[in-house]
Amino acid sequence: MTPRTAPFVDALAGLAVLVHKGTLTVRDTLGVGMLERGGELERLRVLHREAERGRTELLDLARESFVTPFDRGDIHQLTVALAEVLTHLERAVDGGIRQRIDDPPEGTAKLIDALIQMAELTAQTLPKLHVLADVASYPVEMRRLGVRADQARRELLTDALSRRADPLGALRVTLVIEELTAAIHDLERVATVVEGIVVKES
Template sequence: MRLRLRPSDDSFYEFFSRAAANLVKGTDLLSELALPGVDVQSVSERLVEVEHDSDAITHELYKKINSSFITPFDREDIYRLGSLLDDVMDHLEAVGSLLYLYGLTKLPTLPREIHEIVKVLDQQSRLTAEAMPRLKTMKGLEEYWVECNRLENEGDSAYRMALVRLFSGEYDALTVLKMKEVVDELEAACDAFEHVANTVETIVVKES
């Protein structure tokens, strides 16, 4: 019989899987924004709901950390990973709120480059949701973090092209400023997914 120094308390992994599954709901809602005749207010309200769900999951995780005598890996890393998954959702929710608050819904369509970044986020969320359950064995995660970093680079290029479009002279200065806030939140969400991937990499390096 092999001695296990750290018990694999499955509930910790479940928190990460649930948090990442919730991020897929978030990027699904953002993808709706590309549909013709979309109701931005409704998308924004549903984003607020999934963000509340994320907050609840994160809060439960913190309580679990505080009440557990032993944890499957470092307490601080569990804490950090939970908090970084929550950060992603904050940025996704902000996109919906800003579009609605700034009345950008009155534009005939959002620039195509914005939807390019949303597509990257959609891939990052699916990839993250698939990877989280693999934390239990710490196997097969390298592909995830490499791909998540590659997608962040892709998001960065799409972000730059979105700025070039915004600054092209097609829009008045105030509209540019408002859309820039939205695009900045999208880019921050791409970055936040990368921070999750980097933290997973650090954990795997440390525990292996």
């Protein structure tokens, strides 16, 4: 990496690692009691604070640098989207605790697994952002994972909303699912921005 590229790529890669850790933390909340979930929520809050610090430092770097390796708008979008993933993950776990969802519906693990795979792929890809040929296939793979995630989401919502005997419970579950979905959409946005960088820099 060139001296002007390294700080940006390293910072974005660091944010992606925090996001991956966050998705693993969400997975660890499945099948555990409320007390254990409280501990995982605190872990997510720590990751979220780290991501917000990284976001501020990266945007300051972009603002103060005379030359940036990529379009400043693209750097801003990548930074914000990565940080927002952790915002939604924290809200999902916090919502599950506040809504007292004791047993996540069947299929939640499938949605979270797709989310983890998207975060893991992102964490593996962003360190290679200085060699655009190495990241060209990333958006395609993310779209494939996004289709899987969307299918899992639709199945979960169908299952939740079919419980006519407990409409309030269905609403509570839906709110949590939508936060996880928002995290997935932010990761998809990262892939779209990377795709745009590849096209513009080709």
